[in-house]
Amino acid sequence: MSLLNVGARALLANQVALQTTGHNIANVATAGYSRQSVVMQTVPGQFTGAGYIGKGVQVATILRNHNELLTRQAAAAQAVQSADVTRAERTAQLQDVFKGGTEGLGAAITDMLNSLGDVIAAPTDLTARTVTLTRMDEMAARMRSSAEQLQQIEYSVAEQLKTDVVRVNQLAQGIAEVNEQIARVKGNGQTPNDLLDRRDQLIRELNQHIQTTQIAADDGSVGVFVGGSQALVLGASAAQLSVDESQLFPGSRQQGLYFVRPGAAPVELNEGMLGGGRMAGLLRFANQDLAEGRNLLGRMALAIGTTMNYQQKMGLTLDGAPGEALFALPAQATGATRGSSQGRIDLASTATLSPTQFAASDYEVRFSNVPPAGQVVRLSDGKSFGFTDLNDLRSQQIDGLVFDFDAAHPPTANERVLFQPFAGAAANMQMLVYSPRDLAAANPINAAMGTANGGTLQLAGLKSTGLQWNGTSVDATGAVTPPPSPTPPAITGGGVTLTFDANGQFTLGGATSTPLDMNNQPPTLLPGPPYAYVPGQAIHIDGWSITLQGAPKAGDTVTIGNATDPQYGDLYTRNAGNASALQQLRDVKMFDEATLSDGYASLMAQVGTRTQSAAYAAKLSDSIASNLEASRTAVSGVNLDEEAAKLIQYQQAYQASAKMLQVAQTIFDNLLQTMGR
Incomplete structure (x- = not known):
């Protein structure tokens, strides 16, 4: 009976092994399947006076080949x-x-x-x-x-x-x-x-x-x-x-x-x-x-549109009228917040915007636990700009932008406001001027050298800038103060006259303000009169600028007149000074030290x-x-060659176990026949 039991156990154990191997082969392509192995153990032997007699094998468990780490x-x-x-x-x-x-x-x-x-x-x-x-x-x-x-x-x-x-x-x-x-x-x-x-x-x-x-x-x-x-x-x-x-x-x-x-x-x-x-x-x-892609595109749209609109307004159309904006741009960027404050950036205001300083970034205004003090954080690099109150914030120009908050809706403690000034600029960009006559190509001013000049003065540049002194600093107001026209009934004269002395300095006649020194940062008023003359350096007066080359002699003059005065007729229609200024924008460093072009x-x-x-x-x-x-699969994956070898192994063991049962049955039958005689 013991031999029969040993054979039966072996047969069942190897049958389980064959079934497990077949299960592995069947799931070779199943995602996430872990190879399984049969763990066999010896059945405790039977004690006799001659020692322990083995009782065969049994299946301890089906092991999952798996490494948790x-x-x-x-x-x-x-x-x-x-x-x-x-x-x-x-x-x-x-x-x-x-x-x-x-x-x-x-x-x-x-x-x-x-x-x-x-x-x-x-x-x-x-x-x-x-x-x-x-x-x-x-x-x-x-x-x-x-x-x-x-x-x-x-x-x-x-x-x-x-x-x-x-x-x-x-x-x-x-x-x-x-x-x-x-x-x-x-x-x-x-x-x-x-x-x-x-x-x-x-x-x-x-x-x-x-x-x-x-x-x-x-x-x-x-x-x-x-x-x-x-x-x-x-x-x-x-x-x-x-x-x-x-x-x-x-x-x-x-x-x-x-x-x-x-x-x-x-x-x-x-x-x-x-x-x-x-x-x-x-x-x-x-x-x-x-978000950065939108900001880069929006910054380009807003910078190009703002600068070209600004310069277009500095010129005259074929009909002698001041130019109108070329492009429709967003009027303002409103801050997004869960708090009570209402903040904005007035993008349409060229008096505050400085497109050459734009950074392709969103901004977050973070108020402290004692508002309205806080800081503006440029999210692209985390740089912050502190402010003590709303007036202080409003007085700062951060990357060419001015942040403003409604005093009627004050910020709360620790409130955060997100500004995305460039996110929608490109999507809203529209052309506004369609008549060719409305392109403001002409300068609103003319310049002429004195007929009695003895020096080598030459006109190198003349354009409207819109830069005006506000009493403490220079603003890009977009306003041009034209040179005075002749006093009726006179039909000639008028204008602003630069008169040079023996030292190469000049005085002004007819101007309404002091020239600006744009070489200083921030710009200041030019010391004088008389004012220093530097060849090739622009002289900024009343919202326009003139650039001269050459050396003047004492008494030499340059007169800048209003281009729409009757004394010049339709001469302004053949002037393209403002078109030149528009084209020169391509060489302005507009985007992170890169020019517009x-x-x-x-x-x-x-x-x-x-x-x-x-x-x-x-x-x-x-x-x-x-x-x-690959390392995980090496532990848990199914190898078909290995499983095929196991099939042969367990098949032979199964056949041997069956043979053992056959032998045990033969012995048992012979024993019964012998005992029955």
Whole structure:
């Protein structure tokens, strides 16, 4: 009987081994499956006077080949990889918006500025003026088109976040259900291998969307936490996530991820708290990369539009009227806040804006616990600017912007207000001037050298600047005080006269204010009279400037007159001084030390740097994740060659066990026959 029992046990044990090997082979392609091995142990022997007689083998357990540390490391690495790859894919889409070539925005800006050359050469040519206005309209259209593409990317990111949230909630519920099943069977003393594999696979998939940490419980369940400490799954219960606009700054277009547990207020999780996962990559892209792209484009639109509008108003149309704005731009940027204060930046005010100082950034005004003191923080680099009260804040020009708050709605303690001055500028850019006669190409002033001049004075430049002394400093008011016209009934004379003395200095006749010294920072009044003359250096008077070259002699004069005076007739129509000033804007350092004509190349470089950085991070994290997954698979994966060898091994052992039963049966039958005689 003992031999029969030994054979039966061996047969059953090897049958289990064959079944387990077949289970491994069947699940070779099953995601998350861990190879299983049969652990056999000897049945305790029977004691006799001759020693212990063996009683065969039995199956101790079905072992799950699994390394907890490698599994968690691989899941965390995959979460980081998913975030980096997602961000790299999205930044590549962002880079496609700012393309180069003839169809790019840079070409449109260049074409617009170059077209002014034909207007300068032929100021009265309506065809040349029409071409220039068409180029301006095309530039504005490409600004809007680029902004629309950014909006489409923003929309797709928001939709992807919503889809991911739905999947995360499904996975969390699935993990909770498996937790319940595992806890229910935990008491039988054996591990439910397939259920554990299923739970680990759900956690791995969950980490593709949002990085998690896991803590095991005594009942076999696992708690899953996101955002550092928020319990997404506890035992058999699961919380939920949702995505919506950030509560911190309503109306700011910033995306926020919220942890929602029944009976409790939602908790906002920013991308910095998430670690990894596709949702973290999407949030970082939406709130940082895409925001910078909008700001770079908006800054360009606002700077170009503001400066060209300003200079257009400095000139005269073909009908002798002052120029009107070329482009429609946003009037102001309103601060987004959950508090009571109402803040704004009056973007339409050229008296306060300085486009050459614009930084492509959002700004946050943070009031202290004793308002209205606080600081303005430039979010692109974290630099702060302090202020003691609202008047102090209003008096400062920060990166060319002036922040203003309504005194009737004072800020509260620790209130934070977000400003996005450039976010919508490109999307709202529209051409306003369509008649070629309304292009203000002419200067509102004329200049003439004295007929009796004996020196070598020559006119090098004449344009309207709109720079005026306000009593304490220089303002870009956009106002030009024209030289006085002849007093009726005289039809000649008038104007502002520069008269030079033997020392090369000059005095003014007919001017209403003192010349400005723009070489000082901040600018001051020029000492005098008499005033120093420097060849090639502009002389700023009454909102216009004149640049002279050469050496004057005593008594030499230069007269600057009002271009619309009857004494000059329609001479102003053949003047293109303001068109030249518009074209010269391309050489002004407008964008982070880049000129207007090179500003788009600088924008492309900044976006390209972000894209390259994101691609490098994705490549690095992909390598790390692949190595860790390979290490995990080396422990848990199924090797078909190995399983085929085990099949042969267990098959032979099974056949031998069956033979043992046959032999035992034969012996038993012979014994019965012998005993029956």
